[in-house]
Structure formats: C-alpha cells, structure tokens
Amino acid sequence: MNSMHILLHQPPMCFYRHSSTSILCPPTPLARIWFSLHHDSGRASMGSTRRRVLLVEDVEINRVVVRRLVSELNVMLEEAENGKIAVDFIKQGRTYDLIFMDKEMPVMNGLEATKQLRSLGVTTPIIALSGDCLPCDRDLFIHAGANAFQAKPLSKIELVRILTEYGLSISHA
Amino acid sequence: MAATALKEQLNGLVNSMFAEGLLDEQFQQLQMLQDGSNPGFVAEVVTLFCEDSERILTELTKLMDQALVDYSKVDAYVHQLKGSSSSVGAQNVKLACIQFRQFCEENNKEGCVRALNVVKHEYYRLRSKFETMLQLESRIQAYENKQQN
Numbered sequence: 001m002n003s004m005h006i007l008l009h010q011p012p013m014c015f016y017r018h019s020s021t022s023i024l025c026p027p028t029p030l031a032r033i034w035f036s037l038h039h040d041s042g043r044a045s046m047g048s049t050r051r052r053v054l055l056v057e058d059v060e061i062n063r064v065v066v067r068r069l070v071s072e073l074n075v076m077l078e079e080a081e082n083g084k085i086a087v088d089f090i091k092q093g094r095t096y097d098l099i100f101m102d103k104e105m106p107v108m109n110g111l112e113a114t115k116q117l118r119s120l121g122v123t124t125p126i127i128a129l130s131g132d133c134l135p136c137d138r139d140l141f142i143h144a145g146a147n148a149f150q151a152k153p154l155s156k157i158e159l160v161r162i163l164t165e166y167g168l169s170i171s172h173a
Numbered sequence: 174m175a176a177t178a179l180k181e182q183l184n185g186l187v188n189s190m191f192a193e194g195l196l197d198e199q200f201q202q203l204q205m206l207q208d209g210s211n212p213g214f215v216a217e218v219v220t221l222f223c224e225d226s227e228r229i230l231t232e233l234t235k236l237m238d239q240a241l242v243d244y245s246k247v248d249a250y251v252h253q254l255k256g257s258s259s260s261v262g263a264q265n266v267k268l269a270c271i272q273f274r275q276f277c278e279e280n281n282k283e284g285c286v287r288a289l290n291v292v293k294h295e296y297y298r299l300r301s302k303f304e305t306m307l308q309l310e311s312r313i314q315a316y317e318n319k320q321q322n
Binding site for chain 2: 058059069153
C-alpha cells in the first residue's frame with residue numbers, strides 16, 4: 001500500500017465520533033490504514049482493471065450522454081452535480097483515476113472545485129470541460145490545477161483519446 | 174413494406190432538420206449511441222431535453238416579467254439550456270442561447286426579451302419536428318416488433 005493511497009483515503013469525521021475520544025480529531029496514520037483496509041468504498045482500482053472516473057456536471061442531459069458514452073468502455077462512472085459534491089466525495093475518501101470537471105455549475109463551479117481538490121492533495125488528472133473554448137478559461141483552469149481543457153460536448157472519439165492518454169485501459173466491457 | 178416507407182420518411186425528416194440548421198453533428202453522435210442494447214436512447218435524450226427546456230423557458234419567462242430582472246439567474250438558466258441543447262445537437266436553440274447570454278452580460282432587458290422570444294421560437298420549431306420524429310420511430314418499432322412475432 002503506497003503512501004499516496006493512504007493520503008487519499010480520508011476517513012469521514014463521523015468515524016472519530018465513535019472513537020474513545022468524544023471530540024473530532026484528525027485521523028492518525030494507524031487509523032487511516034485501518035480505514036483503508038476495511039472500507040472498500042471509494043478505493044481506486046487497486047488490483048482491479050475497472051477504472052473509476054468522476055464526472056462533475058450540473059446539466060442532466062450531459063451526464064446522460066456521457067453515461068452512455070462510457071457504458072461500452074471498461075470504466076466505472078460516478079457523477080456529481082456540482083463542484084461541492086465532488087469535493088465532498090474526495091473528503092469522504094473516494095478516489096478516482098480521472099475527473100471530468102465542468103466549468104459553470106451552481107453551488108461551486110469547476111474552477112473553485114479544481115483548486116480545492118488540489119489543495120486537498122488530490123493528484124488525479126482533472127480534465128476541464130466547457131462549452132466555451134476561450135483561451136482565458138483554459139488558462140484559468142490550468143492555473144487552478146487542471147491537466148487539460150476539453151470542449152463540450154464530448155464525443156466518443158475524444159473520450160477514448162483522453163482516457164487512453166491518461167493511462168486508463170479501454171477494453172470494451 | 175410500410176416499415177421501409179416510414180424509415181424513408183424518418184430519414185427525410187431528420188435530413189431536413191440538419192439542412193435547416195435545427196440539428197448539428199452532435200445529434201449524429203447521439204444516433205450512433207443508439208443500438209440494440211439501447212434502442213430508445215435518442216428518444217430518452219430528446220424527451221429529457223424537451224422536458225428540461227420547457228421548465229427552463231417557463232422560469233425564464235417569469236424572470237423576464239419581473240420589473241427588476243435578476244440577470245444572474247436568467248444567465249444561469251440560459252447556460253443550462255445552452256448546455257443541454259449543445260448535448261442534443263439542437264443547433265439553432267444553442268445559437269439563440271449564446272446570443273441571449275450576451276444580452277444578459279450587458280444587462281440589456283430589451284435584448285433579453287427579444288432573445289427569449291427567439292429561443293422559444295427555435296425550441297418550439299424543433300420540438301414539433303422531434304415529436305414527428307419520435308412518432309415515426311415508434312411506428313417503425315411497432316411494425317418491426319409485429320414482424321418478429
């Protein structure tokens with residue numbers, strides 16, 4: 001188990017409410033390891049060939065289309081309707097092999113979510129998505145920590161290219 | 174065969190929608206995602222688009238009727254509609270939304286009212302053709318099911 005695996009698995013705070021101490025406290029390294037061993041939900045695909053991708057997108061139709069695009073690929077897709085939900089997923093200990101991050105979303109937009117994910121130590125590749133391909137948007141996202149910027153809507157060819165580029169094995173399901 | 178004639182009618186309709194600018198290549202992407210394992214995919218997406226669009230247009234109409242328009246809310250809804258129309262391949266609706274957002278940015282009420290009317294016009298024009306398209310698909314499916322049985 002490598003240190004990155006341990007780092008990314010942040011046990012939920014409620015775990016610590018049930019510990020011997022009655023106050024919330026940051027997880028000890030031992031607690032993190034215990035949590036990682038016993039809580040499989042949110043684990044990245046260690047020993048599994050099915051890669052986990054997080055789609056952060058507020059417009060339902062866009063999620064339906066991407067869901068259909070990945071249905072034939074060997075990829076497990078999770079969805080978040082806004083940036084805050086995505087950040088919360090990470091804080092809950094979920095890990096991903098790739099994140100698609102929409103730009104404009106309610107509650108928390110993609111730029112802010114990207115910044116927060118990077119500040120949490122998430123090194124997962126983040127692909128920014130936007131219907132507007134303005135150079136200033138691209139620069140802002142890259143500066144925030146995104147790895148690449150892709151125009152929406154996402155086609156199957158582009159999706160496969162991106163998944164392949166970031167090392168996700170695309171054998172058909 | 175009746176199914177063949179219906180298919181020709183359907184192809185003609187869809188081709189005319191492309192020719193008129195109602196649809197763009199993204200709709201072809203959706204058609205390619207429809208297959209034996211997902212026979213109703215296009216219908217699902219089109220239906221979702223129409224439901225979503227009508228909800229958004231209702232909200233936009235209410236917002237634009239206000240004495241003091243909240244342009245950030247208007248823009249948020251137009252952004253949603255632009256996104257969904259882009260995903261469906263609803264080209265003219267998408268272009269109308271782009272224009273609408275520019276007026277929102279300028280806080281231009283008159284421009285926004287005009288833009289909303291254009292969006293509505295393009296949407297209802299598209300919806301009418303989508304309804305015919307889905308009816309044809311449904312009839313074709315019914316014929317093919319009957320032949321199999």
